[in-house]
Amino acid sequence: MGLMTGKQGVIFGVANDHSLAWHIAERLHREGAALAFAHLPGEKMERRVRMLAEPIGAKVIHPCDVTKDADVEAFFARVRAALDKIDFLVHAVAFASRDALTNRFWQTGREDFRQAMDISVYSLIALCQKAFHLFNDNASVLTLTYLGAVKFVPGYNVMGVCKAALESTVRYLAADLGDLRRVRVNAISAGPVRTLSSAGISGFDKVLTHLPDQVAAAPQHHAGGSR
Numbered sequence: 001m002g003l004m005t006g007k008q009g010v011i012f013g014v015a016n017d018h019s020l021a022w023h024i025a026e027r028l029h030r031e032g033a034a035l036a037f038a039h040l041p042g043e044k045m046e047r048r049v050r051m052l053a054e055p056i057g058a059k060v061i062h063p064c065d066v067t068k069d070a071d072v073e074a075f076f077a078r079v080r081a082a083l084d085k086i087d088f089l090v091h092a093v094a095f096a097s098r099d100a101l102t103n104r105f106w107q108t109g110r111e112d113f114r115q116a117m118d119i120s121v122y123s124l125i126a127l128c129q130k131a132f133h134l135f136n137d138n139a140s141v142l143t144l145t146y147l148g149a150v151k152f153v154p155g156y157n158v159m160g161v162c163k164a165a166l167e168s169t170v171r172y173l174a175a176d177l178g179d180l181r182r183v184r185v186n187a188i189s190a191g192p193v194r195t196l197s198s199a200g201i202s203g204f205d206k207v208l209t210h211l212p213d214q215v216a217a218a219p220q221h222h223a224g225g226s227r
């Protein structure tokens with residue numbers, strides 16, 4: 001009997017077996033949870049996610065671009081049909097354009113800023129809206145943030161601004177969803193880990209070499225919200 005036996009929920013953000021979402025999913029599965037996976041539309045992405053999620057008995061594997069309301073709605077319709085209710089939602093989604101991550105921060109373009117905020121921040125609100133009626137009491141929403149929200153981290157650029165907005169979004173969502181549905185909303189600030197996304201951050205390798213002790217110890221801070 002695992003910690004999550006009898007619980008079921010959805011995972012956004014698996015791109016490959018390095019994804020933090022995948023590590024979270026594996027652990028949830030090991031503890032007995034039933035899982036539904038959203039993946040970026042496209043054959044290659046679907047193949048990659050199926051390869052990982054099918055062997056652990058995923059209940060749903062369905063495309064969803066979080067910038068598209070119709071995709072989010074269709075995804076949760078599938079989840080409702082397969083699971084009816086959910087106990088958790090994992091949001092491990094972020095994106096910033098190459099330009100936004102390689103140029104100096106002050107040069108960030110309007111469209112790059114808008115896109116990064118839409119995918120990395122607003123998506124959490126959009127997912128909570130569409131999942132609202134599926135949540136069981138005491139359900140838990142989890143997103144992932146990073147130190148770059150509260151400190152200057154060279155090269156993290158617009159993503160630092162997104163993470164600051166994400167942490168604030170968590171607090172406001174926690175107040176509303178706690179009040180309306182007794183749903184908890186939290187962010188975990190992960191230490192630096194080599195993934196598809198972090199590979200796009202210039203100087204990320206330097207972060208890893210400069211912080212070996214911190215990486216090993218990986219103290220995670222709670223960015224506010226509900227517990």
Ligand SMILES: NC(=O)c1ccc[n+]([C@@H]2O[C@H](COP(=O)([O-])OP(=O)(O)OC[C@H]3O[C@@H](n4cnc5c(N)ncnc54)[C@H](O)[C@@H]3O)[C@@H](O)[C@H]2O)c1
Nearest residue numbers: 013014015019020065066093094144146192193195196197
């Ligand atoms: N890797 C790190 O060092 C680190 C540290 C702290 C926080 N984080 C955060 O963890 C989360 C997961 O990132 P990761 O490092 O595992 O990288 P990753 O590349 O494996 O995951 C990012 C995911 O976002 C998804 N995504 C991007 N645009 C999308 C869209 N429009 N619709 C749906 N999905 C979309 C990608 O498909 C991918 O699965 C991110 O929020 C990231 O900022 C990562």
